Amino acid sequence: MKRIRHVSAALLLIVAGAAGVSAEVRLPLPSVAKEFPTAGMRLDSPVHITADTLSYDEETGVAVADGNVELVLGNRMMRADRIRYDSGTGEADLSGKVRYKDAEEEFAFDRITINLESETGVLYNGTILIRSKNYLIASRKIEKTGKSTFLIEKGMLTTCPCDPEPDWKFEMRRSRVTLDEYAYGKDITFRIRGVPVLWLPWGAFPVKLTRQSGLLLPNFSSNRSRGYTLQVPYYHVINRWSDATLTLDAMSRRGYRPEAEYRFVLNPESEGTLRATYFRDRVEQRNRGRYYGKNVFRSGDFTANAKLEMATDPRYYLDLIDSDALRSQRHARSEGFASLSGENTEHAVSVVWNKDLQETPGPDNTVQRLPEYTMTLLPGGIPFGGFDLSGELSATRFHRRDGSEEVRARGFGEISRAVPLYRSVTVVPYLFADVLGTRFERFPGDTSDAGRFVPGGGVTLSADARRDFTERALVHTAGASVGYRYVPRVRQDDLPVTDRWSRLANQSQFLFTFSQRLLSLTDTAAPKEILSFNIEWAYDLEGSDPSGTPYVDPLAPYVRSLRDQIDTGAGRSSHRDYAASDVYARMGLTPLQRWRLQAEALFDPVETSFTVGAISGEYKRDDGHRFLAEYRVSRSLAEDVRGLFAWRLLRWLGVHTQANYSVKNGYLSDGSAGLSVFPRSECWNVGLTVERKTQPDDTSVKLSFGLRGIGSIGN
Known part of the structure; x- marks a missing residue:
């Protein structure tokens, strides 16, 4: 109703302005029009008004637009057969198929009379559709009795505006509405497909504009x-x-x-x-x-x-x-973090608290960080030689469950220089150093000091290429790199194993990577990836030498770290004197719109077996039309098959099912199956779902009934 008042006021302002131009006079405006809020409705926007006749009587102060009246203000449009406005009394009369429409709302009435001074009026025989909420309100007569009060006769409300008859609706013989308060109705009937299923002699509904x-x-x-x-x-x-x-x-x-x-x-x-x-x-x-x-x-x-x-x-x-x-x-983790960023540095303070959830006694790896300070030097140039410098400084206080403490300071710095060789071919040599000092308690009361210094360096040679296929709107990019990193063997057995930086493994390692992408370009959307492929392999001249901790070595390449994590999870020793690492590969393919194929593998060339493998395919039009199949294996840990299917088999029937099956253990980990019935449209549905879990063993049944815009009930 408030929107109707605003639209009417804006409409009359436009009519007044147009009449004033043709007659070279200005119409006196009512007070409500003078206070009309322009937010969201700019009166200096392009305005178009057409009518068979447009007149203004200066003596009576009456403006009339007659015959096929149409006004367009931005994205708002109003049509009527006739509009009459009396500037003396503030009375406005819009008659003959009055229509209003914008991006969010629209209404249609046979006639609207309104007084802009008293803000009262009557809307005869019409409907109001609020698209953002999917609300449809229809009434034979809506009387505006005050600034925010209304009287509705023979009204109807639904969030299912289907033609010609809504699937469900509330009918009220008479109701009084106060905006931002309540609507009180009499003789209320709830109908489904025209059939009355509930009747109330009286009811109250909130009409709140705020929470x-x-x-x-x-x-x-x-x-x-x-x-x-x-x-x-x-x-x-x-x-x-x-x-x-x-x-x-x-x-x-x-x-x-x-x-x-x-x-x-x-x-x-x-x-x-x-x-x-x-x-x-x-x-x-x-x-x-x-x-x-x-x-x-x-x-x-x-x-x-x-x-x-x-x-x-x-x-x-x-x-x-x-x-x-x-x-x-295994642990419930709580943490807090605060940082302040500058042009080339970032300062951060954090705390970490781990709550042990293991019910069986075991090694205490639940270490609290109370607190930790880190200063990060972002890569940036130094005044001479074209070199870049980056680094990190940190100080941490560790606390264990048995009461032992550790205070540690660590610094890491790296200097590098990018040297272009030819077009997109670049070589980057670098040197780094990691320094760590710690004071710790082997047990409460026994304090010791220890530290280490680990220098190192390496070089990375990379090349990138690109080719545009303009006639097909495609772009193909490819990149390859060869890197070498050297980390000497240093004595660090006396350091406590607290986190991933506690001990670093020695390396004399080459790393090979190759990647490529095929992109589809359009003028109106972001580039779409059709194909992606990445591969990574490492070779250590001295053989792989693990750091001897359960944590991932921060200086190790990803392909090594992934294998170490899988070995730790499977309970296998990570000490493998293999010069060659596993080969890691990942691929994504979108051959057609809505189709997506993905594959990932970690292959052990020594044992000629897959350490990790996964492949999946998915078709998705929307959440109601989708299917997916996935197979994943992790050697000695798990082998699983996952499937998902959701489809509208008929206009009124949708099915959905999903399952996770453990091939290694030979049982269904979890699964669900259900169906949804849409008797006539999307506006309301009845659903039944059965869910099954084996860890823990449990089965549940869910029955739901949903109305669009109202919600769903049942569980």
Whole structure:
């Protein structure tokens, strides 16, 4: 209704302006027109008005546009058979198939009469469509009784504006509406495909233009660990930049669990969420809780991020959380980070806290960093010789669960120079040094000092090529590089194994890489990748010598690090005196629109077997028309097949299914199958889904009923 007032005022301003030009006079404007907000509707935009006749009587102050009246203001358009405006009384009369349309809304009425001074009027026999919300409102008569109050007779509301009859709608014989408050209706009937299914003698509906506190739709679920659960959420508005949700989970097995969630948005790049729950578990006969959340804050060169994840006991995730990622993790990690960036440097302070979730005794690799400072020198030129300098300085205090402490300082610096040889052929020699000093406790009270100095260097030769196929709008790029890195063997056995920089393995290693891409270019869109291919292989003249830690060597090439991680995960010794590394390759292919093929492999040339292999193919038109098949193997760890299929078999029937099968273990890890029935259109549907998991063993059934624009219920 507020939009109708604004459009009418703008329309009359346009008519007044056009009449004033032809008659060389200006119409007196009503006060509401003088206060008309121009945001979003620029009156100096191009305006086009056409009519069979256009007249203005200076004595009576009446302007009339008659016959096929059409006004266009930017992307807004209005049509009517006749428009009459009395500048003396502020009365306006729009009659004969009044139509208005813009990018978000449109309305159509037989007639509109409105007084711009009193802001009252009547809209006769028409509809209002709000495209952004998919709302359709129809009424025989809408009377504007005040600035924000309306009286609607024989009205209808739906979010399913289907022709000729909506699949579902609410009909009200009479209702009073106050914007930003409530609509009170009498004789309310809910119809599905014209059939009445619910009748209420009276009802109240919120008509809020801003966020409002109140109860949200409850949720019902069933789980073997928690039993039957009724979840009742309450939403609370705190201020314009923050809100909260208070939720009560009534679990038949474990009791009542309250949870509070607080959300805030400080600027377009800064937001955060904090959640907390604490309750008495009837099964465990103890208090249990979880505290978690995250935030991102950016303001100019300053950044502050944080992540909180902490539970009162290791089994909390297994008993009370559905996320497989949280249920399988070994540590709950919380961290905070703040940094200040300059032109060539960045200063950062961080803290890391790991909560051990392993229930069986074992090596304590849960090390806390309280705190850590890092200064990074970004690559930049130095005043002589064309050299570039980069580096990093850090200081960290480590704390272990047994109470032992370690304070460590580390510095890394690299100097390099790029030397062009021929066109896109470049050679980059470099030298680096890594220095580390530490004071640590072998056990509480026994303090020792240790350190190391690791120099090194190398050279990288790279070449790039490009060819344009203008007639086919294609671009082919290719790149190859050969690098050599030398890291001498140094004594570092006395250093505690705290993180990946604790010990560095010696190298005398060549690294070979090759990559290529085929891109499709268009004038109106970003380049589209048709083909990509990457390959990497390393050869160490002295044989691979691992660093002797469970961490990835930061100076090792990716192809070596990937193999070491797989060996560690499989429980195999990473000490392999192989000069040649595995061969890593990755490929992506988009042969046709909506099709995508991908493959990845890590091949061991010595044992002539795949360490890692994966291949997948996907077709996706949209979320309702999609299928995917994937095979993945990781030697001695896993061998899995994954499939997904979703399709609208008929106009009224859609199916969806997905499954993960473990070939190595010979069982279905998880899977689901379901169908959705759309009786007449996309506006409402009924769905049934069955989900099955084996880790842990659980089966759930979900029945849902959805109305577009209203939501869905059932679980």
